[in-house]
Amino acid sequence: MAKLRGTGMAAVNYPTGMHLGGDPTMALVHATSSGSFVVTLSSVELGQGLKTVLAQIAAETLGVPLEAVVVDTGDTDTGPHCSGTGASRTTHRAGNAVIAAAKEARQEMLDVAAEMLEVSADDLVTDGKGNIHVKGVVEKSLPAAEVAAAGQFVYGKSISGRGIFLPPASKQDPETGESAPYSTQAHACTVVEVEVDTETGAVRVLSLKSVYEIGRQVNPELVKGQIVGGAWMGIGHALYETTAPYYPAIDHAPYDFLNYVIPGAAEMPEVQCEILEYPSETGPYGAKGVGEMVANAPIPAIVNAINNALDVCIGEIPVTPEVVLRALEEKARADGA
Amino acid sequence: MASEAPKAEALNVVGQPVKLRDLKKHVGGQTSYCDDLRFPRMLHLKMHRSVQPHAKLLAVDTAAAARSEGVVRVLTHADLPGGELWSGLATVGGAGDEPVLASDKVRWKGEAIAAVVARTPEQAEAAAAKVKVRYEPLPAVFDVEEALAAGAPNLIAHWPGNHYIFGDDHAAAQIRLGDVEKALAEADRVVENVYQTSPIEQAPLETIGCVAVPDGDGRYTVHTGSQSLSSTLKSVAAYLGLPANRLRFVSGSVGGGFGGKADLAVEVTATLAAIKTGRPVKYRYTREEEMFASSTRAAWRVYIKDGVMNDGRIVARKVTTYHDSGAYLRMSNYGAMKHSTHWPGPYTVANVWVDVYCVFTNRTPSGAMRGFGIMPASFAIEVQMDRVAKAIGMDPWRLRLLNAYRNGDMRGHHRAVKDAAMIETIQATAKLSEQNLTGDLQSLSSWRQKAG
Structure with missing residues (x-):
């Protein structure tokens, strides 16, 4: 022995992702009057860190600090559709939906900032620390929260965006198995x-x-x-x-x-x-x-x-x-x- | 097709090891879960379950349970409107074969028969034990291959051969690529083995549970640990004959799922009880129910026959898999199809033949679990790779690297590999574990078709 x-x-x-695709997830992003950017969806947090990961993706795309992003999820009345937390899909599906929603909201935010600074939105960049400034001219800068508030109270614009990610649905051929499953x-x-x-x-x-x-x-x-x-x-x-x-x-x-x-x-x-x-x-x-x-x-x-x-x-x-x-x-x- | 490995762009927040948002609450014991919810006049639901694996139900007597202390309502199959049969994949067109509460027959030991709703969990438990069921036991079958054999007892009339029926009347989910019999005949060696996995409990710390609450305006809010709010909502609406917009599903922090909360489990009965009593109803599995009544990871039996050349090339892979669905379908067809397209694993094999059967047995229905359909394939493939290496006297690292798929290669499901870096992953693992690879293996790449 x-x-x-x-x-x-x-x-x-x-x-x-879900086998054979066709599993959409949606996300909405909006700026509040209190300086937050809220990501709303109905995906389920299982302890894996969904809220943390989606906040990182939203902050990256919006160009705002991580702390400014709130993730509100897990409610079928307030959050748009999610096809479930499973199939190693949530970071991929919800992440892509959040990027799409955050891009739309970011453009809206830059458009308002452009009006405030009297420049073209194409010339604006975010510093990831909560400010928007003219490319190469750090002095010509505005806090993102101020831009969001001005959008609401001065320009009548909602700093918000909608996103969906729908991977195309495939069929599995019953004889040969031919398909695009993932x-x-x-x-x-x-x-x-x-x-x-x-x-x-x-x-x-x-x-x-x-x-x-x-x-x-x-x-x-x-x-x-x-x-x-x-x-x-x-x-x-x-x-x-x-x-x-x-x-x-x-x-x-x-x-x-x-x-x-x-x-x-x-x-x-x-x-x-x-x-x-x-x-x-x-x-x-x-x-x-x-x-x-x-x-x-x-x-x-x-x-x-x-x-x-x-x-x-x-x-x-x-x-x-x-x-x-x-x-x-x-x-x-x-x-x- | 990219000919070179893609490079990562510089980012600010993505890629940073920022702290889990719920970390302090979790480690401080301050996170609130579904079971922590309390509502005024909330009731508790407990289930009376079958003690037989296969039997006719002759009579279900709930009179003593209904008279038991604290009991507000007892529910049986007769209380369900519509008589819709449960399907784990109802929202994507799955076949319904499972009653929410058993009617004429029970098909596994643990099947739900009668739900008792009482003021306290203890009262509900005591009353559930007082439900009297008269059974006429039927022959049961537990083994997948015995269940498929001629003369085996039939579980569900809808599935006459005790197996699921895939598209175009196929008994199995199939993969057919190349000519596997010809390649096996021409191979230097044929390596044949069988692999068996076990049914497993997902074992989340928080057991399955929900609270269904009447909103007072004809709508119901269901707080649940479900991994899939939207599809569960739609299933509950279908079984209860409610318009889906009468329901709202809410989840807070869920204490782990691992696939065990992907199935519909407690929501239909709890919502029905809330409708019938007009009061909030909590239905939470005990650990014991979680162990024997919730969907398990399925047991899979995988037969592999590989055709191999002496230089290490795998030229044929023929696979027959039996997936033990247990007594009902739930999501088994999904798992079986996912399993089928996974073959031949991360390797390029020109001739692939796969049959995957979903077999019904008198066992606890199986469901999703982390790696659904894939885990058993990976287990069988990778133990088989070592046996092939041994059979031809080749180092297991070399065998895997020689056969590892590269971008552009054809997979079993007739699509080219893309976005893949299997070779680089194996090479990096060799380095991490101080395994010396020869120069020809080090120079392989997922983005080049030839060595060097």
Whole structure:
């Protein structure tokens, strides 16, 4: 009996957006009289950081500080349509809709500023700190909030914009499968090292290293959060989790976290990750979806590492101690024969 | 087609690691979730669920439950207007096969039969246990391939072969590219294996739940943890026979979803209860319900037959996948189609043949989960790649890089690869993990068709 180490790798691609497209999301942007720019939509914040990411995209496009942007979402009466938070689609779909809405609002804002400064709107730029000024002439400057207020109270103009992103709907040919099912593909590759106890069958993930290519990151910390969380989920799927321990039988189904085992902090190795940035043609500022793909490379990489450590051919998940011990028994029988 | 890798323009706010807007509230325990909502005269809903995996319902006796302390209303199938059948993809034309509350039959252990609405959750729970159901057990089938075999018990009359029927009467979602049988016959090696994934719970910290509140003007506001407000709203309206503009769906901070809140789950019954009682009704799954009654990630069984040349080229990939839908369709056809077009993974294979079946079994219905349809494909593909490498005695890095798709290559779904950097991602991972690649592998690029 021994503790054996092995390494494994896996490379994956992942589609952005709902399968076959046709999934619109809309956004509205307007300036308030209190100096805010409000992005209104009906997408759902699941903790992934939707509001943060869309505020960044709106601030970037409007040319105003991040703090000036308010994201108001999750209400079907006040927010325009969203096709749901899922399918790694929200940053891509809502992000593009926010860009469209923010562009329209920005143009309106520059038009008002142009009247106030008596210049052409084409000559105006935003400094991202809350000011609009004439290109190359920083002194000829106005605060964006003042421009918004003047628009409302002096010029009778609403600083606002509408945006929609509707990826074209495709059909899947029932015979050949011919279709245009996604907007783009993101990519990842993971290498893990495991240690397997051949007496108990227990597997420990010692290290997990990944590289992701996701177009462009809107927020590197939130991307890292997805990757580390996905590595954790991948360890759970690869080694522990099942609602049917003797699938397909329905007996012994778990009913709480005492018998549905998910990894704890002690089971987490250090996760290293790097991001490659190749802006995508269709994404908002080049972003692809990263939300769902993050467990997909860790799972097969862990199984490959176990197979590498033991010189066995396990092809099922989760690889519980029982699965490991049965694989070792089978190998011993085969080697003996 | 771009011939070179695109470069990132300089930006101000996009690309910055700014803090999550809700961070302080989340870590300080001050975020309010759906279950934190309180309304005057709010009632609580609990469900009586099937203890049989497959049975005829002979009688549902709710009299004792209705008399139980605190109970305001008991709902069964008879209370649902229209008798519309539930479809997870109703708004995009999915087929309805699932009753909101069971009528003549139950098809999985845990299926909803009768809803009890009471003043407290404890009273509702106690009363739900008093619902008496008489069953006539039917033979059940749990394995996907047994369910497809001749003579297997049929679950749903609408699906006579226990599988979903795709367009043009196809039993499976198909991919057909090139001539897979010819390529397999001509390959140096054929590597064949089967892969199996397990049903999984999405395990969000916040369980599924909603509160349906009468607005007093004929409209209803539903506060929900749903991942998809608009499609859930439209489904609820359809099942209750309400114009969709009578409903407003609101979500606050949701405590994780991972696909488990993409299905319709609690909203129809809670809204029906709010209509019938004229009072706000909360329906929140316990952790136990979340584990055994909510949609799981499906179990997938994937058979792969690869044709490989001794130089490492994969020339054929033939795949048959059985997706365990459980007792009802929900979104399974969507996941199966997404799975089908994912083959042959991030590799260029000239001959691809895929059949994906959505199979009905007497198991908990499966639904969406992070990586829907793709996760099981990636798992099978990547474990298979190692087995192919072993079979031909090639380093697994080399095998993947030699076959990795490049921009302009043809994919299984008959469209060219674009916007891709699989090769660069593998190369960077080799560097990160101190794996030495030979010069010919280092010089590969997603934007060039030939090495060097």
